[in-house]
Amino acid sequence: MRFILMNFFTKMKMELFLLCLLLSNNSALANSDYATKAHQIYQFAQYIEWHGENDTLTFCVVGDNPIGNSLSQVIANKKINGHPLEFKQVTGNQLGNCDIAFISDSKRGELGQVLHSTHHRLTVSDIPDFAEKGGMIEFTKVEGKLRFVINRNAAVRAGIKISSQLLKLAHKIL
Amino acid sequence: MAFFKRLSIRYKLILIIILISSMVLLLSSGLLIANELIFLRKIMEQELEIQTKITAVNIASPLHFGEGYQDEVDKLLHACAENQHIIAAYAYLKHASAPYSAYTRTDSDVLPTSSDLSTFGLQETATYLQYTQKIFSPTGEEIGVILLRLELKPLTERIHWYLLTVFFILSLSLILAFILSYYFQGIITKPILQLAHLTRRVSTQKNYSLRVDSNHIDEIGSLFDGFNQMLEAIQERDSELEEHREQLENLVAIRTIDLKKANQKLTYQAYHDALTNLPNRALFIKRAKQAIEYAEYNNESLAILFIDLDNFKFINDTLGHAAGDHLLQEIGKRLLGCTRLPSDTIARLGGDEFTILLRDITDPTDAAMVADFIIKTLMTPLQFDQHEFYITPSIGISIYPQDGLDVGTLMKNADVGMYLAKKQGRNSYRFYISSANLESAERLNMENKLRQALECNEFEVWYQPRYEIKTGRLLGAEALVRWRSPDFNLVSPSQFIPLAEDTGLIIPLGEWVLRTACEESLRWQRAGEHPLSVSVNLSARQFVQADLLSTIERVLGETGMNPRLLELELTESLIMPNAEDTIETLNALKKMGMQISVDDFGTGYSSLSYLKRFPIDTLKIDQSFVRDMDHDADDCALVSAIIAMAHNLKLEVVAEGVEKVEQLKFLQGYHCDCVQGFLFGKPMPADEFRRLLDKPISPLLLV
Numbered sequence: 119m120r121f122i123l124m125n126f127f128t129k130m131k132m133e134l135f136l137l138c139l140l141l142s143n144n145s146a147l148a149n150s151d152y153a154t155k156a157h158q159i160y161q162f163a164q165y166i167e168w169h170g171e172n173d174t175l176t177f178c179v180v181g182d183n184p185i186g187n188s189l190s191q192v193i194a195n196k197k198i199n200g201h202p203l204e205f206k207q208v209t210g211n212q213l214g215n216c217d218i219a220f221i222s223d224s225k226r227g228e229l230g231q232v233l234h235s236t237h238h239r240l241t242v243s244d245i246p247d248f249a250e251k252g253g254m255i256e257f258t259k260v261e262g263k264l265r266f267v268i269n270r271n272a273a274v275r276a277g278i279k280i281s282s283q284l285l286k287l288a289h290k291i292l
Numbered sequence: 293m294a295f296f297k298r299l300s301i302r303y304k305l306i307l308i309i310i311l312i313s314s315m316v317l318l319l320s321s322g323l324l325i326a327n328e329l330i331f332l333r334k335i336m337e338q339e340l341e342i343q344t345k346i347t348a349v350n351i352a353s354p355l356h357f358g359e360g361y362q363d364e365v366d367k368l369l370h371a372c373a374e375n376q377h378i379i380a381a382y383a384y385l386k387h388a389s390a391p392y393s394a395y396t397r398t399d400s401d402v403l404p405t406s407s408d409l410s411t412f413g414l415q416e417t418a419t420y421l422q423y424t425q426k427i428f429s430p431t432g433e434e435i436g437v438i439l440l441r442l443e444l445k446p447l448t449e450r451i452h453w454y455l456l457t458v459f460f461i462l463s464l465s466l467i468l469a470f471i472l473s474y475y476f477q478g479i480i481t482k483p484i485l486q487l488a489h490l491t492r493r494v495s496t497q498k499n500y501s502l503r504v505d506s507n508h509i510d511e512i513g514s515l516f517d518g519f520n521q522m523l524e525a526i527q528e529r530d531s532e533l534e535e536h537r538e539q540l541e542n543l544v545a546i547r548t549i550d551l552k553k554a555n556q557k558l559t560y561q562a563y564h565d566a567l568t569n570l571p572n573r574a575l576f577i578k579r580a581k582q583a584i585e586y587a588e589y590n591n592e593s594l595a596i597l598f599i600d601l602d603n604f605k606f607i608n609d610t611l612g613h614a615a616g617d618h619l620l621q622e623i624g625k626r627l628l629g630c631t632r633l634p635s636d637t638i639a640r641l642g643g644d645e646f647t648i649l650l651r652d653i654t655d656p657t658d659a660a661m662v663a664d665f666i667i668k669t670l671m672t673p674l675q676f677d678q679h680e681f682y683i684t685p686s687i688g689i690s691i692y693p694q695d696g697l698d699v700g701t702l703m704k705n706a707d708v709g710m711y712l713a714k715k716q717g718r719n720s721y722r723f724y725i726s727s728a729n730l731e732s733a734e735r736l737n738m739e740n741k742l743r744q745a746l747e748c749n750e751f752e753v754w755y756q757p758r759y760e761i762k763t764g765r766l767l768g769a770e771a772l773v774r775w776r777s778p779d780f781n782l783v784s785p786s787q788f789i790p791l792a793e794d795t796g797l798i799i800p801l802g803e804w805v806l807r808t809a810c811e812e813s814l815r816w817q818r819a820g821e822h823p824l825s826v827s828v829n830l831s832a833r834q835f836v837q838a839d840l841l842s843t844i845e846r847v848l849g850e851t852g853m854n855p856r857l858l859e860l861e862l863t864e865s866l867i868m869p870n871a872e873d874t875i876e877t878l879n880a881l882k883k884m885g886m887q888i889s890v891d892d893f894g895t896g897y898s899s900l901s902y903l904k905r906f907p908i909d910t911l912k913i914d915q916s917f918v919r920d921m922d923h924d925a926d927d928c929a930l931v932s933a934i935i936a937m938a939h940n941l942k943l944e945v946v947a948e949g950v951e952k953v954e955q956l957k958f959l960q961g962y963h964c965d966c967v968q969g970f971l972f973g974k975p976m977p978a979d980e981f982r983r984l985l986d987k988p989i990s991p992l993l994l995v
Contacts, residue, residue: 154360161357164430199431263360281430283353287361 154264155220155257156188159242162255162266163218164198165284166240175201178216180208180232181224189220213239221245221253229253236276249292254278258289265289302481309473310466317462325454332450337414337421339375340442344423347372348438351383355392355436356429362393369395372440379420380441383427384409386434404439419444483512487519500527565640567617568624576639576647580699583635583651587692595659597648598688598706599627599666602719604644607681618676619683620644630666632658647703656691656723663687663721684719686710695724714796715833739795741777742788746800750776753808754975755826757984758946758968761960764993766984768825770861770968771809772975773801793833802834803843810853812978816985817857824985827859827889832866836873841880848884855885859910863891875905882907889946894934904941911938915949918969922954932962939963956992 163175177193179185190205197203206216211231213219221243225232233241233252241254248256249269254276256267267290273280285291296304347368354364369381372395381395382404389406408415408424415422420441427436490504500523506516563575571579580596587594601623608616620640627638627646637649648666650659666685673680688709696702709724745751755769775783792798806828813826834840848855860881866874878888889910890903894917903911913934920927931947938945947959950969959967972990 158357164356165353265360281353283349283430286350287353287357287364 151264152185153188155244156185156192158257158264158266159185159189159218159220160192160196162240162242162284163203165281166218167279167281168199168201168217169238172200172202174204175217176204176206176215178206178208178213178219179222180211180213180216180219181222183207184222185220218242221248236272238277240273240278241276249290254280255288260289267292300481301484302477305477305480306470306473309477310469313469314462314466317465318458321454321458321461325451325458328454329447329451332447336377336442336444336447340378340421340423340440341414343372343375343378343442344425344438344440347381347440348425348427351393351438352427352429352435355383355385355427365393366395369393373397375442377443377446378440379443380439382439384437384439386436388436392436401441408439409437480512483508483516487516490519494523500530565624565642568621568640570624570628570646571637571639573639573641576637576641576649577699577703579637580649580702583649584692584697584699584702587651592652593654593656594692595650595653595656595662596690596692596702596706597650597659597663597666597721598690598703598710599646599648599685600687600710600714601644602684602686602714604683607683611676611679615676619674619681622674622676623670623683626669627666630662630669632662647706653691656689659689659691660721660723663689667719667721686713686719687721688713688724689721690724711795715794739791739797742792742795742797742801745775745777746797746804751801751804752776752977753805753812754977755812755981756968756975757973757981758827758966759972759990759993760966761956761964761993764990765822766824766988766990767966768813768827768857768859769981770827770975771805771812771829773805773829774975789831793831796833798831798833799837802829802831803847805829806844807847807851810847810851810858813857814851814853815982818985821988823854823857825857825859825887827861827887829861829891830866832863835862835866835877840877841884844881844886845884856887859887859889861889861891861912864893864895875907878907894930903943908943910944910946912946912948912968913964915969918947918949918955918959919951921958922952928958931958931964935962935964953992 159177163177168175175198177189179189193203193205208214208216208219211225211228211234213232213235216239218240219232219236219242221229221232221241223243223245225243226245229245229248229251236252236254241248242257243253243255244257245251245253246256246258249267249272252269252272254269254273256269258265258267266288268280268285268288269292270280270285271292296307299307351365351368354361354368365383369383372378372381379397380401382391383393384390385392391403404422404424408422412424412426415424420443422439422441424437424439426434427438429435487504490502494500494502503520503523504516506513506520508516563572563578564570565572583594586592604616604619607619623646624638624640627648631638631648631650633651635651639647639649641647648662650662653659666687670683670685673682675681688706688711690696690702690705690709692702695705705724709722712722712725713720752774754772754774756772757769758767759765760767773785773789775785775788777783789798792801809826809828813824816824816826837843847853848858862878881888887909888907889912890906890908891912892914893911894914911934913931917927917931917934921931935945944965946966946968947955947964948968950956950959950967950971952971955969956967956971971992973984976984
């Protein structure tokens with residue numbers, strides 16, 4: 119009975135959420151989406167086996183920064199397995215010392231150049247077919263829910279070791 | 293326990309086997325089951341732990357990624373259902389009170405409490421095991437809690453199954469054990485039963501040669517061997533005993549024969565007189581009893597003769613027992629020749645007493661003839677040591693049935709008859725007269741005492757002085773017999789003299805008194821003085837005795853007594869009945885020179901006319917007249933008349949029983965010659981009388 123009620127509440131929550139979506143404007147919806155993505159990027163980082171001890175892990179946004187403050191807020195004052203975290207905005211196509219790079223939609227056309235050197239770097243993007251185009255983790259929408267696709271080969275080539283736990287959650291693995 | 297004791301060995305064995313096998317089975321299966329259950333439980337615990345831990349790892353990332361991955365969490369929890377015994381799985385976010393995701397097999401599962409969630413590791417309730425595990429993020433951050441529950445149903449099911457199995461196996465094995473032990477207990481019980489059966493046979497048949505077939509080599513075999521050895525030992529002992537028994541039996545048989553002979557001898561001795569070989573009293577009584585029974589049945593008569601030898605005692609005393617015994621044997625032989633029938637019995641009762649049983653007599657005269665014949669047979673003198681002896685019998689006869697119906701009475705009456713014969717004057721027989729029966733019993737006792745008294749010299753002769761009135765001189769004395777019995781002290785003559793007369797004892801007693809008085813009176817005589825006479829009473833028995841004269845003559849001769857100083861006192865009643873015979877005897881006595889006096893004159897039926905014809909010297913006036921003279925005029929007249937009459941007949945008169953001076957005065961007045969009485973002197977012992985001789989004159993008469 120309690121579970122039924124629970125489910126009911128959850129459903130209610132969902133419906134309320136959807137109603138909110140309908141009622142709110144598009145940017146609000148996009149903001150909420152990017153906050154989730156920022157959080158998930160931080161979580162992705164936790165499932166990667168990083169090399170070097172206590173080296174700072176640099177979270178980069180490549181291109182426009184729709185995710186902007188969300189990501190920096192998420193990682194602020196946090197560590198992953200002893201690695202301190204920092205945020206960096208990258209405008210060019212060079213990933214430089216980035217460890218985790220979110221490639222924004224604005225770089226859709228220059229994706230080839232951005233993904234040119236991804237050695238020991240995790241690449242994440244919500245650009246459609248990002249994974250097929252050589253990206254490692256691609257945000258995608260499945261039945262309205264945020265999911266991700268992993269290109270495991272790309273990660274292996276880049277020397278990024280992705281935890282099986284994360285692989286299990288992936289919507290699709292290429 | 294009591295029930296167990298009552299069981300036969302067979303069932304005891306079965307019971308023990310079943311008990312042991314079931315115990316072993318129970319114990320082993322119990323251990324097995326316990327081990328199995330513990331193992332199963334451990335497996336279940338491990339299973340639960342692993343399941344929980346795997347699920348925890350698996351749901352860590354979806355939980356970590358948050359809401360968007362709740363489906364994934366649900367899916368993973370539901371995957372636990374693949375283990376059909378997981379009944380519930382709960383996933384909680386850290387610090388959440390409601391489950392983030394849950395899976396329950398049934399709706400009845402109870403939500404975990406906060407303590408369930410905070411207690412990590414394994415917990416247990418009655419129906420399920422529960423494992424709680426923290427969920428960590430990849431970075432090791434605790435992000436939630438997972439809780440799985442595993443039902444214990446398989447365990448309880450397994451327990452039930454095991455119990456059922458054990459029960460089944462146990463029942464099966466018990467049945468099997470029963471069947472097997474039932475068949476195999478025979479290995480133990482069969483030989484035991486065999487042994488028991490043999491033991492019973494041995495004890496009932498007493499056959500110790502039986503053996504038990506022993507083909508066992510185990511303990512039972514040794515038991516059988518032992519039993520056989522025991523039987524052998526018993527058999528040996530038995531045969532030994534049998535031998536001993538036979539020996540003993542032979543011995544007993546020999547002894548029995550000896551005993552029989554000895555017994556016959558003893559019986560003979562018990563029933564026969566050793567001296568004469570005649571039947572004794574016991575056998576006589578036995579035969580008499582049989583004879584009486586026979587006579588009673590056949591209406592016959594029989595007689596019992598009681599024979600007593602008259603002067604046997606004298607022979608025995610004077611010639612010794614050897615002579616007596618010889619004479620008794622001779623008499624026994626002679627008596628044997630006196631009976632008519634072989635069935636008649638002659639017995640010696642003891643001493644000089646014999647009895648004869650005469651059977652089937654037709655008339656009492658038959659018995660009289662036998663008695664007569666006995667007297668005649670004994671008349672021939674008996675020879676011993678070149679002496680001749682004359683033995684005379686006194687025989688009493690009693691006849692069955694008139695004199696008694698039993699042996700005791702008949703013998704007693706024959707005895708009474710014998711006494712009558714003796715009383716009558718020996719060497720004679722008398723039939724029993726029943727009137728004698730009464731007095732005889734009391735008399736017998738006194739008579740025996742009298743006999744003893746005579747043998748033991750218990751008699752004494754006392755003397756009462758007699759004085760002449762005219763001169764006052766002591767004339768002499770009257771000898772009076774006294775019996776100093778140890779039983780009765782001094783017995784009055786009036787008590788024993790009649791008995792002595794009845795029994796005939798008066799004859800030896802009288803002779804003894806006569807002899808004693810004569811001897812004593814010889815001591816009184818003094819030279820130059822007037823001789824003193826002694827007067828002795830003569831009883832009727834003595835007087836009629838045929839040998840009276842010869843006896844007196846013998847005594848006089850033996851003592852040297854002067855017959856003139858001897859006065860014989862006769863009672864009035866004695867001389868009167870057979871007047872003619874009496875005169876003859878009295879004349880003979882007078883001729884011998886003795887004085888005759890009539891004692892107690894006046895008490896009997898005096899016939900004064902006879903007095904004249906009797907050669908009497910003195911009349912003694914009975915003391916009963918003298919006693920009453922001082923106050924009875926009649927007695928005075930009588931006494932004076934007697935004195936006058938006596939004087940007319942030239943008789944001297946003696947007054948007896950003078951006790952008073954007055955009486956003396958009267959007597960002096962009537963010219964009585966002599967006096968005797970307490971006034972002058974009581975009867976006194978001889979030595980006392982002798983002292984009286986120093987004063988031969990009575991002072992009373994010195995006028």
